[in-house]
Amino acid sequence: MHNKTFVAAAVGLGLVALSACGSSQGQDKTDGKTVTLVSHDSWAVSKSVLADFEKRSGYKVRVLKDGDAGQAVNKAILTKDNPQGDVLFGVDNTLLSRALDNGLFQPYAAKGLDKVGARYQLDGKHRVTPVDYGDICVNYDKAYFSEHHLAPPQSYADLTKPQYKNLLVTENAATASPGLGFLLGSAARFGDNGWPDYWKKLKANGVKVVDGWEQAYYQEFSGSSEGKKAGGDRPLVMSYASSPPAEVIYAKKRPATAPTGVATGTCFRQIEFAGLLSNAKNPKGAKAFLDFLVSREFQEDMPLNMYVYPVVAGAEVPADFTKYGPPAQHPETMAPEKIAADRDQWVKTWTSLVLK
Numbered sequence: 125m126h127n128k129t130f131v132a133a134a135v136g137l138g139l140v141a142l143s144a145c146g147s148s149q150g151q152d153k154t155d156g157k158t159v160t161l162v163s164h165d166s167w168a169v170s171k172s173v174l175a176d177f178e179k180r181s182g183y184k185v186r187v188l189k190d191g192d193a194g195q196a197v198n199k200a201i202l203t204k205d206n207p208q209g210d211v212l213f214g215v216d217n218t219l220l221s222r223a224l225d226n227g228l229f230q231p232y233a234a235k236g237l238d239k240v241g242a243r244y245q246l247d248g249k250h251r252v253t254p255v256d257y258g259d260i261c262v263n264y265d266k267a268y269f270s271e272h273h274l275a276p277p278q279s280y281a282d283l284t285k286p287q288y289k290n291l292l293v294t295e296n297a298a299t300a301s302p303g304l305g306f307l308l309g310s311a312a313r314f315g316d317n318g319w320p321d322y323w324k325k326l327k328a329n330g331v332k333v334v335d336g337w338e339q340a341y342y343q344e345f346s347g348s349s350e351g352k353k354a355g356g357d358r359p360l361v362m363s364y365a366s367s368p369p370a371e372v373i374y375a376k377k378r379p380a381t382a383p384t385g386v387a388t389g390t391c392f393r394q395i396e397f398a399g400l401l402s403n404a405k406n407p408k409g410a411k412a413f414l415d416f417l418v419s420r421e422f423q424e425d426m427p428l429n430m431y432v433y434p435v436v437a438g439a440e441v442p443a444d445f446t447k448y449g450p451p452a453q454h455p456e457t458m459a460p461e462k463i464a465a466d467r468d469q470w471v472k473t474w475t476s477l478v479l480k
Contacts, residue, residue: 156408157409158184159183159185159409159413160187160188160405161187161212161213162190162208162213163214164190164191168430173421181409190208192299192301192337193214193301194299200228205403210407210410211398211401211404213255213398215399216394217393217394218301218467220460220463223252223399224247227402228399229252231250231251232250232253232399234415236436237253240437247397251399252398253397256395256430257394257451258396259364259365259393259452260306260364261362261364262362262390263360264359265347265384266382268346268359277360278388278389279390280313282389283331283360284322288329291358292326292331293331293340294306294362295333295335295336296333296479297478301337301394303362305394308456308467309456311466311470312457312458319470320473320477340362342354343356345359347361347384365450366445367449368383368384368448369447369449388454391452391454391455392458395435423435424440427441428444433451
């Protein structure tokens with residue numbers, strides 16, 4: 125989640141955001157000295173912080189990236205009998221029940237879990253460890269709305285109004301976590317019976333659907349630096365509440381204010397987890413790594429790397445991050461049990477309504 129973002133810029137700032145790292149890339153590690161982390165594409169950590177963990181623990185960390193969170197979880201399920209790694213990071217509350225129902229993880233209560241807020245601990249059996257949270261929200265291009273003398277939308281309902289016709293791009297709910305978050309947020313807002321009509325209205329109002337976040341944000345959205353270069357013509361995009369500060373921090377010439385804003389009435393709360401994979405070849409190392417993920421050092425390093433908020437009480441967040449990307453005050457939420465019961469059918473219905 126985070127915001128699943130800005131990896132290229134992060135590499136330039138000395139963050140570890142590689143498809144494989146550690147010694148002997150691409151090999152099946154069984155020597156007990158390497159921990160293999162499987163993650164979505166947005167995993168990033170400062171080199172110094174990771175080096176501290178490796179020095180203290182004696183383990184080398186190898187990272188394998190498997191696309192968007194949904195893709196990573198699906199692949200982990202298919203390979204669970206002979207997993208690619210020891211720890212999976214990036215399963216969120218929208219996908220959690222799928223991972224748990226498929227026996228993807230084995231229980232482990234990480235050291236330091238007592239400092240993680242109870243509202244983030246959605247699995248009482250400790251098969252997953254909460255790592256971060258953030259909000260999926262519509263972002264808007266401030267310049268576009270200023271030039272067109274149009275107030276940006278602020279709610280789900282606003283997005284169906286005629287003045288916003290053909291302005292919104294979002295991600296496929298079947299393949300990308302922001303798209304799924306948008307679907308779940310609309311279901312939380314309009315109810316079981318109301319959300320399909322809402323999406324019919326969005327479709328009639330010209331919503332554009334693309335496969336994933338990177339395409340939506342970097343190619344279609346006119347407000348992002350990359351979107352401008354690509355000729356993006358959609359001034360509304362489903363992204364994250366933490367996207368605006370990234371636009372400021374990674375700008376070549378830092379602007380006084382963020383060029384993008386957040387429609388605060390369109391947010392859905394996302395919590396990300398990591399877990400010890402069933403049949404992991406190095407469970408001892410995996411447990412040490414899960415302890416590291418809820419350490420204060422990692423939690424305070426995380427906001428400016430992955431643009432998410434820490435779940436550990438007392439972990440400090442950089443001032444720039446909170447100034448330009450505060451979490452939503454009243455995000456939509458949904459109980460994991462409700463997501464588990466209805467997600468797959470909702471995605472099928474959404475696909476038939478929006479993509480066909």
